[in-house]
Amino acid sequence: MPANPSSALADSRADPWRETLAGRYARVRKHSLALASPLSAEDQCIQSMPDASPTKWHLAHTSWFFEAVVLAAHAPGYRRFDSRFFHLFNSYYESLGPRHPRPQRGLLTRPALAEVHAYREHVDAAMQRFMAQAAMAAWEAAAPLVELGLNHEQQHQELILTDILHALSCNPLLPAYQDAEAPALRLAASTEPLDWIAMPGGVVQAGHAGQGFAFDNETPRHDMLLAPYRIANRLVTCGEYAQFIADGGYERVALWLSDGWAAVQAGGWKAPVYWIAPGDPRAPAEHWQVFGLNGVRPLDPAAPVSQLSFYEAAAYAEWAGARLPTEFEWEGAHGAPGMTQTTGHVWQWTRSSYDPYPGFRPLAGAVGEYNGKFMVGQLVLRGGSSATPAGHTRPTYRNFFPPGARWQFSGLRLAKDGSC
Numbered sequence: 001m002p003a004n005p006s007s008a009l010a011d012s013r014a015d016p017w018r019e020t021l022a023g024r025y026a027r028v029r030k031h032s033l034a035l036a037s038p039l040s041a042e043d044q045c046i047q048s049m050p051d052a053s054p055t056k057w058h059l060a061h062t063s064w065f066f067e068a069v070v071l072a073a074h075a076p077g078y079r080r081f082d083s084r085f086f087h088l089f090n091s092y093y094e095s096l097g098p099r100h101p102r103p104q105r106g107l108l109t110r111p112a113l114a115e116v117h118a119y120r121e122h123v124d125a126a127m128q129r130f131m132a133q134a135a136m137a138a139w140e141a142a143a144p145l146v147e148l149g150l151n152h153e154q155q156h157q158e159l160i161l162t163d164i165l166h167a168l169s170c171n172p173l174l175p176a177y178q179d180a181e182a183p184a185l186r187l188a189a190s191t192e193p194l195d196w197i198a199m200p201g202g203v204v205q206a207g208h209a210g211q212g213f214a215f216d217n218e219t220p221r222h223d224m225l226l227a228p229y230r231i232a233n234r235l236v237t238c239g240e241y242a243q244f245i246a247d248g249g250y251e252r253v254a255l256w257l258s259d260g261w262a263a264v265q266a267g268g269w270k271a272p273v274y275w276i277a278p279g280d281p282r283a284p285a286e287h288w289q290v291f292g293l294n295g296v297r298p299l300d301p302a303a304p305v306s307q308l309s310f311y312e313a314a315a316y317a318e319w320a321g322a323r324l325p326t327e328f329e330w331e332g333a334h335g336a337p338g339m340t341q342t343t344g345h346v347w348q349w350t351r352s353s354y355d356p357y358p359g360f361r362p363l364a365g366a367v368g369e370y371n372g373k374f375m376v377g378q379l380v381l382r383g384g385s386s387a388t389p390a391g392h393t394r395p396t397y398r399n400f401f402p403p404g405a406r407w408q409f410s411g412l413r414l415a416k417d418g419s420c
């Protein structure tokens, strides 16, 4: 609470940013609960693998972020809902203390879901008070962190969907997250013929600049020298990927990177992870089917292929006589005439390692751990998926996952060397 409420109120009236951010805060927080609403309490507690977290944990952790980064640091007198939650729901912030082990998040049957909801309400009330009443100095220090917290929660909103989809895929009943197809989750099919867009290369600029929000990993904006290249006007479809499978794509070692071939052998990969082969006893049919948030559906040959690892994307590109674009080629072609499906369908694997841009500096304080320390052993994905909250991404946005990750809404767009 500010020392002088009346002057703080005058501050808030002079700053429409507060109202804008407070409104966004309410909408983003409400959307997380809406995404969880089709799920039972049992659904929301399950953890199907170490990489995926329970829905209940996501709901609590996103609240923890506001509590740890904004309220505890900038709201004098803030009282924590439960001091034990500071340990339970810290994800990976070493500077904020020890954490409950990530692979054991599914063991947290307590606190109950209702307690997590109460935790969210406690944090929401404190945040709304803070945004309305904080003195100007505290507000100016905290407002960028509120913005970061909202973008952080939107990232977890996508993870709520990807993680529960993996959990439900492990259930022999193959239950749907929701039966009706929500507009936000619809994968628009493409009937565009594959075409190649010639890009001249040369010195291009990459990275974020300007006033709007961006994560630190998108900065600084810098020059890149690109050779001439061609990039596909659209994403690779399920129908095209089915041809790769039918042509023995998962059986031809020459198409695969060494680590990718090892993953194929170790995991028995024969198709994208949620594809259901004809005759599969879990959902008998004479044709390929795909398990998704709306349950088991016939494979749509025109829909972008999804839930691919980097290894599978790279093997497909090899089979197709092409390659994956670098993240800089992808960004350079964004907005080029004829370029379609850049966002809202699937994240697109690139051939770029997740590295710092020249001159990159992490944010100050605990949030410096947000991105920079993960810049090794991962690949960049660009675009945005059908599960990404509307308005969350930008052309400079850098998503990243290890090359073997198969549970995200990730597909590919092809590229080739040369301009013709």
Ligand SMILES: [Fe+2]
Binding pocket: 061, 091, 152, 156
């Ligand atoms: Fe997080």
